[in-house]
Amino acid sequence: MTSLPALLLLALGLTVAEAQLRLYNLRASDLPSDLLGTSDGYVQVYSGSTYLGKTAVRKNDPDPWWEEEFQHFKAKEGDELKLEVYDQDLLFHDLVGVCQRQMKLGTHTHDCYLKKGGVLTYTYTLDDINQ
Numbered sequence: 273m274t275s276l277p278a279l280l281l282l283a284l285g286l287t288v289a290e291a292q293l294r295l296y297n298l299r300a301s302d303l304p305s306d307l308l309g310t311s312d313g314y315v316q317v318y319s320g321s322t323y324l325g326k327t328a329v330r331k332n333d334p335d336p337w338w339e340e341e342f343q344h345f346k347a348k349e350g351d352e353l354k355l356e357v358y359d360q361d362l363l364f365h366d367l368v369g370v371c372q373r374q375m376k377l378g379t380h381t382h383d384c385y386l387k388k389g390g391v392l393t394y395t396y397t398l399d400d401i402n403q
Contacts, residue, residue, distance in 0.1 A: 273303060277340060279382060286321060290345070290346050290347070290348060290402065291347050291375075291377065291399055291400050292344070292347065292401050293345075293353070293375065293396060293397070293398050294343050294397045294399075295317060295324070295353070295395070295396045296342075296394075296395055296396070296397075297381070297393070297394060298337070298340070298355075298390075298392070299336065299337040299393050300313055300336050300393070301360065301393070302389060302390045303315050303333075303334045303335070303359065304359075304368065304388050305334070306361065307362045309332065310332040310333065311332075311333065311336075311357045311368070311390075312329050312332065313325055313329070313358065313382055314327045314328065314357075315327045315338060315355050315356065315357050315392070316355070316356040317342045317353075318352075318354040318355075318356075319342075319347050319351055319352075319375075320347070320348070320351040322344060324343075324344055325342060331343065337357065348375075348396060349398060350370065351373065351375050353371075353372070353373050353375050353396060354361070354370065355370070355371040355372075355384070355394060356369075356371075357390075357392055366388075367388075368386050369384070369387040369390070370387070371384035371392055371394070375396065376398065377398050378397070378398065379395065379396070382395075
């Protein structure tokens with residue numbers, strides 16, 4: 273079933289603008305320790321419902337920085353950017369916190385306070401590819 277806004281866009285000959293997403297400069301500070309010691313952190317990345325991948329695990333580092341960059345060529349302004357921060361353990365991976373934000377065009381840097389402690393900082397750029 274098509275939504276009313278989508279029908280209006282079709283009727284007017286307009287389309288939802290696609291954009292290029294670039295997510296980079298992911299770093300965390302003060303990730304919590306657990307019973308097994310210092311945090312072994314990594315981040316999983318989603319743009320809307322699309323899984324973009326995950327970072328490497330930074331072992332025994334409460335203040336990790338990840339070199340990976342993530343790109344998505346079919347992102348849209350207003351899509352949700354979701355970053356899930358985990359602590360890798362032997363038997364299971366503990367979810368430290370989730371950062372969710374609706375994306376806007378331009379370059380933005382955000383701090384996200386994680387539920388179990390610590391802060392995730394990241395930068396994203398969303399460029400309109402139809403211009």
